[in-house]
Amino acid sequence: MSTVLANIFSAEFVYMWIRVVTPILLASLGGCICNQAGVVNLGLEGIMLLSALAGVIGGAYGGGLLAGVACGLGVALLVSLIFAYFHLNMEADATLCGTAINTFAAGATVMALFTLTGEKGTSSSLLSFSFPTINIPLIDRIPILGSIVSGHNFVTYVAFLAVFLTWFLFYRTPLGLRIRSIGENPDAAASVGVNVRRTRYVAILLCGLLTGMGGMYMSMGYLSMFTRGMVAGRGFIALAAAAMGQSTPIGALLSSMLFAFFESISNTLQLLALPSQFIRMLPYVATILGLTIYSIQKKNKAYARAQAAVQEK
Amino acid sequence: MNNKQINLLVDAVKLLLIMVITLAVIAAIIFSVSDDPLNALYNFFVGPFLSMRRIGNIVEGACPLTFTAMAVMLIFKAGQFSMISEGSFFIGTGVAMSISLAVPMPTGLHALVALLGAALAGAFIAFIPAILKKTWDVSEVVTSIMLNYVCEFFVIYLVTYHFKETSSSSLASWELAPTSLLPKIVPGTNIHLGVILALLLCVGCWVLTNRSRFGYQLRLTGSNPSFSHYAGIKETGVMVGAQVIAGTIAGMGGGVELLGMYNRFKWTTSPGFGWTGIVVALLAKDNPLLIPLSACFFSYINTGANIMAMNSDVSNDVAQIIQGVIMMLIVSGALLQRWRQKLVVRAAEKEQAEAAAVSASVEA
Numbered sequence: 001m002s003t004v005l006a007n008i009f010s011a012e013f014v015y016m017w018i019r020v021v022t023p024i025l026l027a028s029l030g031g032c033i034c035n036q037a038g039v040v041n042l043g044l045e046g047i048m049l050l051s052a053l054a055g056v057i058g059g060a061y062g063g064g065l066l067a068g069v070a071c072g073l074g075v076a077l078l079v080s081l082i083f084a085y086f087h088l089n090m091e092a093d094a095t096l097c098g099t100a101i102n103t104f105a106a107g108a109t110v111m112a113l114f115t116l117t118g119e120k121g122t123s124s125s126l127l128s129f130s131f132p133t134i135n136i137p138l139i140d141r142i143p144i145l146g147s148i149v150s151g152h153n154f155v156t157y158v159a160f161l162a163v164f165l166t167w168f169l170f171y172r173t174p175l176g177l178r179i180r181s182i183g184e185n186p187d188a189a190a191s192v193g194v195n196v197r198r199t200r201y202v203a204i205l206l207c208g209l210l211t212g213m214g215g216m217y218m219s220m221g222y223l224s225m226f227t228r229g230m231v232a233g234r235g236f237i238a239l240a241a242a243a244m245g246q247s248t249p250i251g252a253l254l255s256s257m258l259f260a261f262f263e264s265i266s267n268t269l270q271l272l273a274l275p276s277q278f279i280r281m282l283p284y285v286a287t288i289l290g291l292t293i294y295s296i297q298k299k300n301k302a303y304a305r306a307q308a309a310v311q312e313k
Numbered sequence: 314m315n316n317k318q319i320n321l322l323v324d325a326v327k328l329l330l331i332m333v334i335t336l337a338v339i340a341a342i343i344f345s346v347s348d349d350p351l352n353a354l355y356n357f358f359v360g361p362f363l364s365m366r367r368i369g370n371i372v373e374g375a376c377p378l379t380f381t382a383m384a385v386m387l388i389f390k391a392g393q394f395s396m397i398s399e400g401s402f403f404i405g406t407g408v409a410m411s412i413s414l415a416v417p418m419p420t421g422l423h424a425l426v427a428l429l430g431a432a433l434a435g436a437f438i439a440f441i442p443a444i445l446k447k448t449w450d451v452s453e454v455v456t457s458i459m460l461n462y463v464c465e466f467f468v469i470y471l472v473t474y475h476f477k478e479t480s481s482s483s484l485a486s487w488e489l490a491p492t493s494l495l496p497k498i499v500p501g502t503n504i505h506l507g508v509i510l511a512l513l514l515c516v517g518c519w520v521l522t523n524r525s526r527f528g529y530q531l532r533l534t535g536s537n538p539s540f541s542h543y544a545g546i547k548e549t550g551v552m553v554g555a556q557v558i559a560g561t562i563a564g565m566g567g568g569v570e571l572l573g574m575y576n577r578f579k580w581t582t583s584p585g586f587g588w589t590g591i592v593v594a595l596l597a598k599d600n601p602l603l604i605p606l607s608a609c610f611f612s613y614i615n616t617g618a619n620i621m622a623m624n625s626d627v628s629n630d631v632a633q634i635i636q637g638v639i640m641m642l643i644v645s646g647a648l649l650q651r652w653r654q655k656l657v658v659r660a661a662e663k664e665q666a667e668a669a670a671v672s673a674s675v676e677a
Contacts, residue, residue, distance in 0.1 A: 090646065101637065104641075106633055107635075107637065233462055284460075
């Protein structure tokens with residue numbers, strides 16, 4: 001046990017924590033944008049999976065990282081567009097629409113992998129391009145802090161930058177104001193001239209970009225190849241993080257960090273002689289507990305507010 | 314035409330349209346990935362009917378889907394979006410395996426106890442997201458999906474640490490006790506007693522949802538929770554009840570699948586019948602009696618895809634792609650909606666004109 005504790009209080013652990021949070025954070029920010037626009041995007045999981053594979057294939061056949069990124073983001077946008085069309089124009093329920101995309105993604109990724117490589121498990125036979133790791137000059141010389149902050153994958157820095165960008169979008173741009181207003185009350189927003197459907201399209205596409213980056217990080221950063229089902233529920237965890245963070249960028253960051261903590265701790269706990277299945281359950285159990293505690297607090301707060309209102313009368 | 318006929322007509326045309334689009338998608342995929350697309354298509358569509366054994370495969374494959382789809386339908390009828398049938402099903406397989414291997418019992422009784430155990434475990438798992446939603450308003454969508462992963466790991470743990478066949482290189486349990494297996498009922502196929510159970514269950518669910526007090530409350534709650542609240546129905550109790558029954562059914566389905574089809578536990582991941590159950594339930598349009606048909610349809614697709622994968626260069630994952638596409642199209646509420654409205658308006662206008670003509674002739 002003490003070895004586990006020593007592991008947790010080490011710079012390597014924090015480094016790993018940041019590494020693990022990257023895909024969840026990106027998708028969760030995407031989820032925030034959709035939630036704020038009043039759309040619960042359950043398709044995050046499928047979008048991540050598809051863009052993870054598309055990034056690898058694009059890189060391998062386009063002959064470079066940029067081709068991979070273009071392909072990955074292109075697929076993420078295309079799938080988001082399909083989701084948006086069916087949800088907004090064809091009036092499909094968002095939960096079921098998202099589930100349809102996840103089902104499609106699970107089949108389509110394996111099928112594409114098999115058609116191109118003849119294998120169903122991994123893309124190891126394809127030449128992979130990964131995002132570069134970046135050493136920040138000067139900071140990387142500082143002991144401890146340097147080894148935590150510096151030397152991460154390019155996408156990790158993008159993810160943390162995206163927290164700020166999402167914040168800026170929400171609270172400093174007219175588009176952000178429109179997105180938040182239709183989430184608050186679509187009819188009121190429409191009555192003052194906001195085009196609800198078009199704004200939701202934009203929100204879903206922006207979400208697709210962020211989620212696509214998160215998906216590509218899985219196969220071009222976290223690992224350097226695609227493996228079947230590699231997203232493993234991170235899209236759903238990201239959605240839980242967005243809900244728990246009340247769809248604010250900072251809230252999403254904090255709750256993503258919380259869930260990622262349990263994922264990285266489960267990597268450390270593998271040193272213990274526990275059955276690995278119990279350790280691998282940890283992030284999912286933590287998500288259930290986290291959501292539950294958050295909901296209890298929310299309910300208590302609402303109750304307290306109602307009590308206060310009664311007393312004022 | 315009255316409104317009922319119009320709805321029937323539009324639904325039928327919508328179904329036809331969905332099938333045509335789906336066929337086009339299948340053909341497009343196969344033509345783009347296969348070197349011999351006609352052979353692949355032949356195997357896919359005609360293959361499943363070429364022998365008694367393959368027709369048997371369709372029926373056997375429809376059996377687990379019937380259970381999970383029934384569970385999904387009950388949950389959706391309560392207006393909930395719990396995806397727990399996947400987890401309930403898999404925990405059912407795990408518990409049935411444990412009882413089969415660890416508790417010796419006489420033939421018949423053994424299977425019965427194993428299935429009951431599986432059903433109870435499934436109910437317990439489905440109860441968790443339901444009660445969290447009821448007490449603290451925790452989103453059942455996310456908790457149920459997370460719980461599915463927990464169930465998956467737990468069952469794999471059971472097999473790996475307690476019942477693993479050490480002489481086998483891949484993950485498999487010891488041989489299941491013959492006393493617990495469900496008997497085969499059609500010679501030349503693997504069709505087992507569970508199929509009969511599934512059919513009985515459909516009838517039971519139809520009675521439950523259409524002819525019972527609980528079913529009435531369920532339909533009311535699902536369509537309008539606040540109205541049913543004011544009508545004196547404990548709507549949260551009905552929602553939890555529906556999800557627990559759903560979990561029971563899915564869990565039993567898991568037990569039936571294991572004891573009917575296998576002689577060892579061989580899954581290394583959750584087989585996904587719960588997710589497929591969603592699209593099966595959606596295609597059956599809220600009617601328990603249509604679920605076996607809908608399950609047979611998707612089982613036909615799965616069987617066709619497997620046969621195609623064996624005899625051509627196209628992988629069987631095409632089945633899952635098709636499920637996604639069909640699901641997307643079924644839930645599109647706006648598909649053909651304008652046409653439906655036009656028909657309804659025209660019928661109403663005609664009725665009005667006739668009524669006017671009648672009153673005019675009366676006045677004259």
